[in-house]
Amino acid sequence: MTTTASDVSQALLGVYARVGPVFTAGEGAELIAEDGTRYLDFVAGIAVNALGYDSAVIRSAITQALESGLIHTSNLYRTAPGEQLAEELVARSFADRVFFCNSGAEANEAAFKFARRWSRKTGIVAFSGSFHGRLFASLAATDRPDYRKPFEPLVPGVEIIPLGDRAAAARAIDAERTAAVIIEPLQGEGGVRPVRADWLAFLRDLCDERHVALIFDEVQCGLGRTGTLFAYEQAGVTPDMLTLAKPLAGGLPMGAVLVNEAIAMSLKPGDHATTFGGGPLVASVALAVLRTIVEPDFLAGVQAKGDLLGRLLAALVARRSRVREVRGRGLMWGIELAEPAGPFVGAARDRHLLVVSAGPNVLRLVPPLIISEAELERGVGILDEVLA
């Protein structure tokens, strides 16, 4: 059963183009519609539901957290789960401190403020193909004219330059003006585009030379999605700050900014805050998610399934002429088509496979990390039919 946009409740603000069935349940890598139809989900809430649906890990973390009676206390007081989560994120990354917030855009906005405080400069440099969120500064750093134009003026001093253009970077990243450079090590919304390690290393050197904070936005590609806990580990380049959100609390809203000591030392109480950030319920769930993802077998599984998905998609390129290219890493892949991707999203949904586009002509696959190899094969089989 498929509904159309006109069936959607008129009580909801019309900023989303919702279509398809009403989902009432989920299990593993499948969403279940109200008529019982199962949909194989290669979207996972847009790279959020890493542990899939009805996860025993998440269920038990929520239940235990609720037993304490504490959902929220505010950041006026200490609670254990947020402190433990920060300790574990620090232990497993380059970072020395963590700030918790509620979404990816909020994490990037916070990182921009921290960069300004530390550098005592104001400018921000971002890249073509970027997506960093839809608040005023994160939107200013997002290379989507259609999202930006209606809301201008955005935050001033944010420049978007061509990804990979060293001369443009050397011009724009300025020792006097620039506070931060922000980049996704694997671009998501911009079409699933892996960024070369030597480009990240080049930015690292330039930022060091010019006292600029290098921010890696791993909101979409972080936390196991590419087969390592953080995508930057594969490039061997370390940022000054790293932003996380999407899968962090297993579907509950949570973001984080991981910060090095120099930047942390430039901040003091009152410089930034958010009411809900790092509360005991979300932090308990995030701890359980993080502890699951970092298990060596789990990440090895993502790598193996990613390799399989890469091979299955490479075969699609060979078989289907409308597929221009496939690219990705781990369980984050894009299929670039020679035509708009939208109709294929609908055609896949009609065959009970959920995929999402990334830009006008890329189909994006970001399934739950717990998906099985058989499910990957089944999903690519459906895509093969759809693209025929």
Ligand code: PLP
């Ligand atoms: N950064 C990246 C790389 C993203 O993919 C997204 C969302 O798609 C965001 C930031 C914004 O996150 P949120 O929607 O949680 O504000």
